[in-house]
Amino acid sequence: MREASCPPHVSFCNPGRARNSCRGRSGRAGGEVRVGRKGEIYTTTLIQSIVNGLMMGGVYALIAVGLTLIFGVMNVVNFAHGEFVMLGMVLTYLLHHYLGWDPGLSILLVIPIMLGVGALIQKTLISSVIGQADEAQILLTLGLSVLLTNAVLLIMGPDYLSVKTPYKLSVVALGPVLFSVPRLIAFFVGLVFSGILWLFLNRTNLGKALRAVAEKPEVATIMGINPKRMHWLAFGIGISLAAGAGSVLTPFFYTFPSVGGMFVLIAFVVVVLGGMGNIPGAILGALVIGITESLTAQFVALDLAMLGVFILFVLVLVFKPAGILGKGKLY
């Protein structure tokens, strides 16, 4: 391995050796970096940053499909969505801390638990504001968000918790391009679960019933579908996917009560960008946003990453106001 024998920069493992054998890049940079090599480095950086963006996009996708599903079926904008990501992280942390479970295993328990929690929240809280004025929904979900953040703060404390997995710092190298293992796992889990949701909506009767309620609630009711039950299911699935995203985030991100806020803004952008209530749109939007964010950070300026995202967002709103793939189609 290149790194092991002589790192690209001065190795500080041993100052003596640093002085003698590894003279440091700055000492010899001028002579050895040829123009052709520079182009190669540029291409590698480009591919690397697209890869980085895609991998983050997978996580955004999982958070956003839940949000868009809830909106598509019930016309409710869930402002507490980020807090469900946080709850997923906390559950995963607890399972790891007390039972030693790997996040990859915990997700299989976190999703059904949150499915139940979601159905319960829908039944007891959200159902009362469906069909009501927007303010009622906003206040309810925002209130829920504040409640959940502070409840977790009270129970778990404010510390930055972490789930330590053996693969936390592992990297898979494909030529010069590096894939962080926990992020790669998060990416695949994100895509697989988003894909399962898509299949569920398209290939199962229950999924078709859900879509029917989303598109024509009155007709669906005439056909014998109970819209209330479909709402429980939609909210349950929506937040359990967010919590699942939380599970796969834990190996590379701190868990703390207000962590949800760091992911939810981008999820909202993704949902609108992809078309509100449009699941393939949300997946595509998430990947596009992930890549845009990463490329802007890499090639424009690190702190302008979100600017790149919002420029893209404004452009899409101007030229395709209904979102990349249009509004309101769950499939």
Added chain:
Amino acid sequence: MRAQRLWMVIGIFGLAVALVSPALAAEDVQIALFAMLSGPGAAMGKMSRDGAEMAAEDINASGGIKALGGAKIKLVVADVTSNAAQGPSVTERTLSTGTISAAVGYGASQMTLTSLPVIEKSQVPLVTSSISDKITQQGYKYVFEICPKGSQFGATQVYFLTYLRKKYSLPIKQVGFVYENTAYGTSTAEGLKETAVKEGYKIGLFEAYDAKFTDASPLVTKIKASGVDVIFPVSYTTDAELIISTMQAMRVNSLVIGGGAGFIWPDIYKSLGDKINGVFSVGSWSWDSKNIMSDPQRRSVVERYKKKFGTFMPEQAGEHYAMVWTLKDAMEKARSTDPKKIRDTLASIEITRGLAAIMQPGKIKFDKTGWNLYVHPTIIQWQQGEPRTVYPEEDATHDVVWPVK
């Protein structure tokens, strides 16, 4: 009927007064603790509270304030949240009781700066651990800054690098700076850059980033591509962890001299384990500096903290411990609980003994602006899971260790 109701109301009020009054027993001295106990700053607030509460317990256990007949200290804890706009109203409400003799707190500079006008108006002295230079530049009379100033941190980091370079003959030419893009990061980074240029280093990278990022790969790719020998990140919490873990994963071996905050909290060790060993950081207080380790009484403070909380004493806790003791010393000298007299005493007191002196270098005196003129930042290195003081030499208890990877 009416009379009966009136008596009932009087009875209830009487009961309420009887229940409340023991808490306000005349001999208690009330010190307000303004801490960020909710929102994103809550972790910081909790450490502050742990330190302040430990100080109050220690003072009360050792006989309270002797000059005031053994008066006990009662901490009045106020959650200022993590929102700078909330700070002033919480401060106002807490101080409006008129029973508070002095205050400690805030942690984040943003919170302190917005609340200072209220402190000044209430004429209650505040001892703060916030580091912004602006706190003592505005002519306020009631604020005392016990910690190193923001502008000192960058200089200390760069001087430390020069010290390392000379002592270990390191071939260092290019240095890089990455900093989070709010007031804290920008001002610190400017100071860093200025000193680095003065010290003759070539700047290979100078980039701001958004501390709310969720992926440090672009940033680390830039560090790698710039080929800098040393990187100075100015970060908060999640970003500090992401930078170190991504550098480890991408095998970027540049030397790291962090800007404090998330780089020296116990949580980063819990997340990265031994991978954090070798990383340097500046800090405003460190638990094993010479003035603490050389004094059995001060040493017992950090040892008891570790026993109680399971980690080394973090800077927020240590500073708040020193702050409450500073107020205690001032009240001993002032022989009064009157806020104005305590302020005047703080302005003239020189502390060289006792537990307030766990603040490095072991003595405290506030200058005309209210700033502790003896204090300076320290540099720590993570060694076997704990931050150890390695610089400046007057505070250092450990040598720099070069981890063999």
